[in-house]
Amino acid sequence: MLQPRRRPAAPNRISPGNAPLPKIAHIPSEPSSPTHRLLRGYAFDPSLATRLETALVSEIMYKVPWEPLERGPIGEYVEVVDYDPPSACFYAPVDLNDARVLAQNGLAPSEGNPQFHQQMVYAVAMTTIDRFERALGRKAFWTDRYKWKDNKVEEAERFVQRLRIYPHALRMANAYYTRDKGALLFGYFPGTEDRTSGQFPGGMVFTCLSHDVVAHETTHALLDGFHEHFMEATNPDVLAFHEAFADIVALFQHFTFPEVLVHQIGRTRGDLRSENLLAQLASQFGHARGTHGALRDAIGKYDHILGKWVRHEPDPTELDRTMEVHGRGAILVAAVFDAFLSIYHNRSRDLLRLASGGTGVLPQGELHPDLVNRLAQEAAKSAGHVLNMCLRALDYCPPVDLTFGEYLRALITADLDLMPEDEHRYRVAFIEAFRRRGIYPRDVRTLSEDSLRWARPGEDPTLEPGEMVDRLRLFIESIDLRHHVDKLRYLTTRREIWEATRAIRAQLHDAISGQVVKAEILQWLTGLALAEYQAPPGVKQHRDGVPVFSVQALREARRGRGDARVLNQVFITLLQKETVEHEGQRHTIRCGSVIVVDLDEQRVTYVIRKGLHDQERISRTIEFKESQVSSFSLAATYLIGSDEPFAALHSTGA
Numbered sequence: 333m334l335q336p337r338r339r340p341a342a343p344n345r346i347s348p349g350n351a352p353l354p355k356i357a358h359i360p361s362e363p364s365s366p367t368h369r370l371l372r373g374y375a376f377d378p379s380l381a382t383r384l385e386t387a388l389v390s391e392i393m394y395k396v397p398w399e400p401l402e403r404g405p406i407g408e409y410v411e412v413v414d415y416d417p418p419s420a421c422f423y424a425p426v427d428l429n430d431a432r433v434l435a436q437n438g439l440a441p442s443e444g445n446p447q448f449h450q451q452m453v454y455a456v457a458m459t460t461i462d463r464f465e466r467a468l469g470r471k472a473f474w475t476d477r478y479k480w481k482d483n484k485v486e487e488a489e490r491f492v493q494r495l496r497i498y499p500h501a502l503r504m505a506n507a508y509y510t511r512d513k514g515a516l517l518f519g520y521f522p523g524t525e526d527r528t529s530g531q532f533p534g535g536m537v538f539t540c541l542s543h544d545v546v547a548h549e550t551t552h553a554l555l556d557g558f559h560e561h562f563m564e565a566t567n568p569d570v571l572a573f574h575e576a577f578a579d580i581v582a583l584f585q586h587f588t589f590p591e592v593l594v595h596q597i598g599r600t601r602g603d604l605r606s607e608n609l610l611a612q613l614a615s616q617f618g619h620a621r622g623t624h625g626a627l628r629d630a631i632g633k634y635d636h637i638l639g640k641w642v643r644h645e646p647d648p649t650e651l652d653r654t655m656e657v658h659g660r661g662a663i664l665v666a667a668v669f670d671a672f673l674s675i676y677h678n679r680s681r682d683l684l685r686l687a688s689g690g691t692g693v694l695p696q697g698e699l700h701p702d703l704v705n706r707l708a709q710e711a712a713k714s715a716g717h718v719l720n721m722c723l724r725a726l727d728y729c730p731p732v733d734l735t736f737g738e739y740l741r742a743l744i745t746a747d748l749d750l751m752p753e754d755e756h757r758y759r760v761a762f763i764e765a766f767r768r769r770g771i772y773p774r775d776v777r778t779l780s781e782d783s784l785r786w787a788r789p790g791e792d793p794t795l796e797p798g799e800m801v802d803r804l805r806l807f808i809e810s811i812d813l814r815h816h817v818d819k820l821r822y823l824t825t826r827r828e829i830w831e832a833t834r835a836i837r838a839q840l841h842d843a844i845s846g847q848v849v850k851a852e853i854l855q856w857l858t859g860l861a862l863a864e865y866q867a868p869p870g871v872k873q874h875r876d877g878v879p880v881f882s883v884q885a886l887r888e889a890r891r892g893r894g895d896a897r898v899l900n901q902v903f904i905t906l907l908q909k910e911t912v913e914h915e916g917q918r919h920t921i922r923c924g925s926v927i928v929v930d931l932d933e934q935r936v937t938y939v940i941r942k943g944l945h946d947q948e949r950i951s952r953t954i955e956f957k958e959s960q961v962s963s964f965s966l967a968a969t970y971l972i973g974s975d976e977p978f979a980a981l982h983s984t985g986a
């Protein structure tokens with residue numbers, strides 16, 4: 333039998349003389365804020381749900397960073413505005429904080445429910461923003477708004493806190509980012525009537541329900557916030573890069589959908605070189621337009637003559653023949669995807685050997701689920717690294733007139749800084765894949781890592797050895813760069829960071845133009861005219877003689893390196909314009925340089941420059957601009973869409 337346990341005698345310290353015990357109020361513990369909000373959504377688009385093979389993996393759970401939301405949803409970064417101009421109708425905004433919605437991880441995916449459409453664009457846009465921020469280690473910003481009044485930019489309106497997203501803005505097979513409106517516009521349209529398209533004939537297709545279209549457009553906006561001059565077509569690569577980059581981010585996000593990844597690895601028996609959904613972009617959109625394939629495919633395409641999908645073999649001459657921006661961008665996407673495939677292949681080789689008794693050749697039939705899971709892990713890991721490399725390279729790109737070859741240099745330099753060891757040979761995979769598609773930088777002798785890395789500043793021949801480094805260090809110290817960057821790191825809201833960064837940029841501008849001696853070194857390094865004297869004739873000067881230039885951007889980055897050290901950097905962008913005459917015509921050429929500073933060592937590590945007087949570049953730019961005016965279709969693109977470059981570009985794509 334159980335004996336009732338005797339209660340231990342209460343210690344007699346608290347209430348001497350049998351006085352009643354004081355009542356202690358119970359303080360309830362505050363629940364901590366959630367870190368994430370789970371939202372149901374389509375993995376790719378609604379078309380997967382209608383096919384038996386993919387129905388089980390057609391829905392996924394988006395995990396977006398938690399933030400307070402208003403109806404819309406309206407959060408810190410985006411604001412969904414659901415006005416449908418074709419029907420002149422406002423759809424009621426979704427309330428993602430409604431307890432019933434919260435408890436069910438958002439609304440259930442549905443093509444017919446506009447509130448779900450709002451949830452879907454929000455979930456994908458926030459996932460994409462989060463991916464960007466995690467790779468770069470700092471907050472993302474939209475590009476500034478330039479609203480002119482009395483010949484001046486209205487300062488109060490310059491900071492753009494929220495990107496507006498219109499899920500039902502257009503009644504057409506299109507979607508685009510518009511800088512002017514600071515918005516993403518998504519269209520909807522009836523699909524093809526062709527019964528062989530694999531779609532419901534004439535069924536309505538909503539681009540806002542396609543993960544790929546939403547991620548692609550959000551990336552355009554993020555990239556524009558990062559490099560605002562990448563929308564100026566000064567060579568055939570600039571706009572093509574915008575398109576390619578938007579596709580790369582959308583494609584590599586597929587590898588964060590665990591269910592789909594496992595499904596596709598199982599279906600292809602681990603060989604992602606064969607036709608698979610992960611490499612395809614906007615499947616429903618492409619099929620609904622009657623093309624029998626996805627809108628774009630990184631590794632192959634539907635061959636109309638053979639009537640089946642075929643793998644696309646790399647051709648190093650294709651780049652020279654392809655000028656249309658989406659086509660040209662697709663070559664860069666294919667190169668990056670190829671690099672990913674070799675990395676994944678290398679990482680999974682041991683698993684395949686283990687599973688095949690050492691031969692590496694798998695037996696017929698389905699793969700063991702454990703092997704599928706392990707391969708999926710390797711694919712997810714490789715894809716994550718590739719996307720991180722692609723995003724971090726943005727810090728190392730020249731601020732204007734980017735070429736694909738220079739992007740490769742940026743990729744290699746960024747990775748050499750962060751992962752000096754490169755155990756898995758990621759950089760070799762990139763160089764090889766780019767070479768196979770004819771993508772090289774113009775001015776390097778070999779395609780070795782060392783020659784691809786951006787040049788470190790050499791010594792100024794007019795100074796004593798070591799003097800330049802000392803002077804630059806003095807300059808970095810005198811402008812108190814460390815202190816400024818530290819301050820930035822402790823600010824919390826994006827508006828505070830934006831305002832503080834502007835103030836630092838202004839101080840930096842004054843410091844550079846005020847300190848002639850140091851500016852002279854910077855002038856020599858950046859190839860720009862910064863000091864009061866010797867301003868060349870094509871560069872505008874202020875009344876006091878100081879050449880006009882701007883400190884366009886200042887970005888800090890604190891990132892963990894592969895060897896467990898922390899890299900503490902700041903990237904400063906200087907811009908300037910130069911006017912040149914060519915055959916009686918005046919042309920304005922934008923020049924600029926990024927100075928990369930190692931804050932721990934107080935040293936300039938690289939200067940990525942597009943300086944003044946680069947005759948070769950100037951002639952190339954002029955020639956390219958003239959070729960556009962003479963080509964009818966391109967002229968139409970650029971003339972009509974001069975304010976909205978992507979609107980015109982998207983009429984045939986997304």
Ligand SMILES: [Zn+2]
Nearest residue numbers: 575578978986
């Ligand atoms: Zn695009």
